[in-house]
Amino acid sequence: MKIGVFVCHCGSNIEATVDTAAVAAASREFPDVVFATDTMYTCSEPGQDEIVAAIKEHNLGGVVVASCTPRMHEQTFRRTVERAGLNRYLFEMANIREHVSWIGKDRESNTNKSVDLVRMATEKLMRNRPLYSKKFDINKRVLVIGGGVAGIQAALDCADGGLEVVMVEKAPTIGGKMAKLDKTFPTVDCSSCILGPRMVDVAQHPNITLYAYSEIEEINGYVGNFEIKVKKKATYVDWDSCTGCGICMEKCPSKKATDTFNEGIGKTTAINIPFPQAIPKKAKIDPDFCTKIQKGKCGVCAKLCPSGCINYEMQDEFVTEKVGAIVTATGFDLFDWSIYGEYGAGRYPDVITSLQYERMLSASGPTGGHIKRPSDGKEPKNVVFIQCVGSRDKSVGRPYCSGFCCMYTAKQAILTKDHLPDSQSYVFYMDIRAIGKLYDEFTRRAMEEYDTKYIRGRVSMIYPQGDRLLVRGADTLMGAQVEVDADLVVLAVGAEAAAGAGELAEKLRISYDSYGFYMEGHPKLKPVETNTAGVYLAGACQGPKDIPSSVGQGSAAAAKVLGLFSKDQLESDPQVSVVDIKRCIGCGKCIQTCPFGAIKEMEFRGMAKADVIETICQGCGICTSTCPQGAVQLQHFTDNQILSEVNALCRF
Numbered sequence: 001m002k003i004g005v006f007v008c009h010c011g012s013n014i015e016a017t018v019d020t021a022a023v024a025a026a027s028r029e030f031p032d033v034v035f036a037t038d039t040m041y042t043c044s045e046p047g048q049d050e051i052v053a054a055i056k057e058h059n060l061g062g063v064v065v066a067s068c069t070p071r072m073h074e075q076t077f078r079r080t081v082e083r084a085g086l087n088r089y090l091f092e093m094a095n096i097r098e099h100v101s102w103i104g105k106d107r108e109s110n111t112n113k114s115v116d117l118v119r120m121a122t123e124k125l126m127r128n129r130p131l132y133s134k135k136f137d138i139n140k141r142v143l144v145i146g147g148g149v150a151g152i153q154a155a156l157d158c159a160d161g162g163l164e165v166v167m168v169e170k171a172p173t174i175g176g177k178m179a180k181l182d183k184t185f186p187t188v189d190c191s192s193c194i195l196g197p198r199m200v201d202v203a204q205h206p207n208i209t210l211y212a213y214s215e216i217e218e219i220n221g222y223v224g225n226f227e228i229k230v231k232k233k234a235t236y237v238d239w240d241s242c243t244g245c246g247i248c249m250e251k252c253p254s255k256k257a258t259d260t261f262n263e264g265i266g267k268t269t270a271i272n273i274p275f276p277q278a279i280p281k282k283a284k285i286d287p288d289f290c291t292k293i294q295k296g297k298c299g300v301c302a303k304l305c306p307s308g309c310i311n312y313e314m315q316d317e318f319v320t321e322k323v324g325a326i327v328t329a330t331g332f333d334l335f336d337w338s339i340y341g342e343y344g345a346g347r348y349p350d351v352i353t354s355l356q357y358e359r360m361l362s363a364s365g366p367t368g369g370h371i372k373r374p375s376d377g378k379e380p381k382n383v384v385f386i387q388c389v390g391s392r393d394k395s396v397g398r399p400y401c402s403g404f405c406c407m408y409t410a411k412q413a414i415l416t417k418d419h420l421p422d423s424q425s426y427v428f429y430m431d432i433r434a435i436g437k438l439y440d441e442f443t444r445r446a447m448e449e450y451d452t453k454y455i456r457g458r459v460s461m462i463y464p465q466g467d468r469l470l471v472r473g474a475d476t477l478m479g480a481q482v483e484v485d486a487d488l489v490v491l492a493v494g495a496e497a498a499a500g501a502g503e504l505a506e507k508l509r510i511s512y513d514s515y516g517f518y519m520e521g522h523p524k525l526k527p528v529e530t531n532t533a534g535v536y537l538a539g540a541c542q543g544p545k546d547i548p549s550s551v552g553q554g555s556a557a558a559a560k561v562l563g564l565f566s567k568d569q570l571e572s573d574p575q576v577s578v579v580d581i582k583r584c585i586g587c588g589k590c591i592q593t594c595p596f597g598a599i600k601e602m603e604f605r606g607m608a609k610a611d612v613i614e615t616i617c618q619g620c621g622i623c624t625s626t627c628p629q630g631a632v633q634l635q636h637f638t639d640n641q642i643l644s645e646v647n648a649l650c651r652f
Helices: 020-027 045-058 070-083 097-101 107-125 149-160 176-180 191-204 247-251 291-295 300-304 354-361 405-419 439-448 501-508 547-564 589-593 622-626 639-650
Strands: 003-008 033-039 062-067 091-095 135-137 141-145 164-169 208-212 214-222 225-232 317-323 325-328 332-334 351-353 382-389 424-429 453-456 459-465 468-475 480-486 488-493 495-497 535-537 569-571 577-579 599-604 607-612 632-634
Touching: 003 020, 003 045, 003 107, 020 033, 020 062, 020 107, 033 045, 045 062, 045 070, 062 070, 062 107, 070 091, 091 097, 091 107, 097 107, 107 639, 141 149, 141 317, 149 164, 149 176, 149 191, 149 208, 149 325, 149 547, 164 214, 164 225, 176 191, 176 354, 191 208, 214 501, 225 325, 247 300, 325 501, 325 547, 351 354, 354 405, 354 488, 382 405, 382 468, 382 480, 405 424, 405 439, 405 488, 424 468, 453 468, 468 488, 535 547, 577 607, 589 599, 589 622, 622 632
Parallel strands: 003 033, 003 062, 062 091, 141 164, 141 325, 164 208, 325 535, 351 488, 382 424, 382 488, 424 453
Antiparallel strands: 135 569, 214 225, 225 317, 332 495, 459 468, 468 480, 577 632, 599 607
8 A cells, every 4th residue: 555644734733842844754764655745734725635636646545644633634634535536444644733742842752752653543544444335314304302492493493494393391391491581681671572482483383293291211223313212291181182271270279389480489289381371381280289199089170171181090101203313402400509508508588599589570470570588578678699609619519600690690680670679789799701792781781770789709608687688708809708688699500411411311322521511522613513423412401501502502403403404315434343243152242332222133043143233333442342252343443453553653
């Protein structure tokens, strides 16, 4: 094989600490290398054209590029060599930027290490073989998991693009966290006025099938051909017949159920519709509080229901849907602030969360939009907002910033003044982070027009003093301790990954970080893609985001799905595992360890053997390292190819 080596300067990224000309010169001495050069930007159009010209001029059979990470440009260079007539897998990359120039300043050592990496790449390339993709048909339907604003946007964009959409939402209604908000920043316009029409669009769109109060039970298959098992949880109400009239709620005698939509402020009936604009607007029975289900008594709702849709014997139902792509928009949860003992740990009724305060401000909330102290129902005069509760705090395992807390606190301070003109709001903050369009102006408006007192410092203690709360903290700008008598304390609670995010990630076969947020394929180049083909991310499941960012990601994920489905067939990646039937002893260890379910057992001449499903295999190589017989080999990363790299490194 005639091999060509191209060493990239990458501006000063590599050349500053690596002598690229020396690396190219050393490469000319390697076996089978007939051409080697260094160039300024190999990934640029002139750089790629230089590779194409060299392949044709020197009749090269393989190419090595020494530059940055393959994660960024491997596909770029594969397309380049393919353009010149070579098989795309007769190409190798040596990472001399992230693995060399960015981690050391010793130019001589870096140059020597770069030479070693290029030597390893050329040795592997000599053992590479052409690989060819296979084409397969795709199912042009998309699953959207989560009915918050990001999922709604993704679903509508896909549906408007002509795709059939299946939306699965675990709550009885779509809308997510945004549906619980009274107003939105920085425009202070009605949240339900913005979101409501979009929710109705989802319900009425002919291309969208909605499964509310449902969960994903199983996910099988691969990009273009996923099979989804959905669990429709028992509502004890036939939603096909329910008209949402609300008579059952009015007459239900059991009024002790937890009102989850209103964040636990007050109680609700055992059968209820979450809020007036709910989609679907259907009643659901909470079996833990239903007297009929628990004790066999009552049954008032069934007697009075004009549609006869109450069914106390209803069971969970399972349905199967086949789709070609998945958009994950599962949102976020609020941090459990009760671990903060200094804030009362949930013991003080007048210390509430920001989302509870939103429900109190909302006209559709439990107080009808009136701000009242939970302890005695009185209007508060002094309201204290505490920032960064469960954010930027390593002591509780949440060192990251939740991003939107500064802004919703400013919004709530403004709304407090609008509701209670005689009130005074105080905000204890660490730093104000208002980076969006009109965000900083909005925060200044809270300070200057609404006389909100911002105090830079942390709160050390909250404790009751009579019928009020004493908030003790520090003003780091003044260098003094501060005490504020508060009637109501609102905690700006940070965002964390949604409950069950890890379990869903395993079903989706995608990665998540140490905090439970899903990981994108690349933080800059693939912000809504994952490392599992056909699975995309939208909204706060990937990290804390405000509404505009979530909507933007929803549309971005939809665009990726529409792009994926622009073809009638997809090509499989040939970098998959293959089984040597003669060496396989049928032990099944590869089947047990495959995280993608890509290996099945088959019978061959009366003996059990392993068989790889190529379209499902993701080329992770776990089976290769597990097989005790070495019967499973990963194409393009065989044992011999990897050992050749090791031998090249250990030769001197």
